Amino acid sequence: MATPKYKTSKASAASRKAANMRLAAPTLSQCGTCGNMVLPHRVCPKCGFYRGVQVIELQDK
Ligand SMILES: [Zn+2]
Numbered sequence: 001m002a003t004p005k006y007k008t009s010k011a012s013a014a015s016r017k018a019a020n021m022r023l024a025a026p027t028l029s030q031c032g033t034c035g036n037m038v039l040p041h042r043v044c045p046k047c048g049f050y051r052g053v054q055v056i057e058l059q060d061k
Contacts, residue, residue: 032052
């Protein structure tokens with residue numbers, strides 16, 4: 001197995017770890033019915049529509 005030639009400094013290791021731990025913002029798409037921003041391939045939580053079809057009935061508040 002290959003062996004590292006030099007010790008990785010604490011700063012280098014920490015910055016690499018920090019870059020890998022960074023959270024990515026979720027991808028959002030727009031609901032075609034109400035315009036709400038929703039996660040792709042999910043039923044819209046605001047209007048209950050998915051691909052133009054009402055798939056869940058929402059309780060009125
Ligand atoms: Zn919607």
